[in-house]
Amino acid sequence: MSTLDQSRAEEIGRSVLERLAIQAAANRASGDQLRAELRAVLERFPGRRLTAKHVLRLLARRPLPSVRRVQELLKEIRAEARP
Secondary structure, eight states: OOHHHHHHHHHHHHHHHHHHHHHHHHHHHHHHHHHHHHHHHHHHSTTOOOOHHHHHHHOOOSSOOOHHHHHHHHHHHHHHHOO
8 A cells, every 4th residue: 555545544534533433422411311211200200110111201302212222221320319
């Protein structure tokens, strides 16, 4: 591979990594927002162990996240709340 080809490949690689970093940041922000929404729902019903499907019915966001994703996040949130 010539120096020009290698330079172009490195430039493309950097460009791809930059786009991936931007997408990763957006995904983290979206995940943080969903966690905050789930915590808010759980705070409205203290002491009750809500199911993921129940929580989904209470979320205002559209499109709704998957049941599996809500289950995962509820598990994380509950684990954080344990002493």
